[in-house]
Amino acid sequence: MDSDGVKAQRISSKRLIGKVAVITGGARGIGAATAKLFAENGAHVIIADILDELGAKLADFIGGRYVHCDVSKEYDVEQAIQCALNWKGRIDIMFNNAGIAGLGGSITNHKMDEMRALVDINLYGIVHGIKHAARAMIEGKIGGAIICSSSSAAIMGGLASHAYTLSKEAILGLARSTACELGVHGIRVNCISPHGVPSDMLISGYRKFLGNADLKPEDVCKIVGERGSLIKGRCGSFEDVAQAVLFLASNDAGFITGHNLVIDGGYTSACSQMSFMYQG
Structure with missing residues (x-):
């Protein structure tokens, strides 16, 4: 194969060529790994985060854009979407990834103001992202993919604090209900649930x-x-999760919506404590 053929093959293997993506919490961790992978696959990436120095540096590295965004503030999320529209005139992918762990402790001692602060970020931040990405996608009339970060804690009890578990479980229901509404516009809404990363x-x-x-x-x-x-x-690794997000964002997942893709090494699906029975 000649050099032009090799180049064409390499380009054709990219799964997000020309797509425009916004990633909240994109400055580090899973968000950063996903931003890099999206860019490698031909996407134009907007990193939305409160970690300005890290976010701006990564955006510059991948040829993207950075916008300061506190997802608990609806205006900030709306402006992150507007950044995509101002830059490329469209948004194709919204990865609602920002979240915090919150405090642990007994439910009998929980301080409700601290729980509300976590829910403002982990849950209402997702609501803001779906709301404003969907508005832009509907107006653009080209469909889109919205992916939301949940957790194995939404599937199995005892893996995280009460507040964190509450927020991540609620995200699953929100994704299913919005998938029902937005499918008519060609917009898919899915979740990922990482574990052990x-x-x-x-x-x-x-x-x-x-x-x-x-x-x-x-x-x-x-x-x-x-x-x-x-x-x-x-x-698990950041890259494992990023690959899952890439799949859900791409046309390879074109008939998948309302789904929760669990990335957990099978941990929440089965118990291996009695695997001795399979020996012999």
């Missing part, structure tokens, strides 16, 4: 639980690979 959130939780402030990402990966995955020795 060594994010700052998970590492911080393990450090507190184990009383070890020096715990590193590779230490958390080892723990997850041994106890939190059916795939022995394997934890």
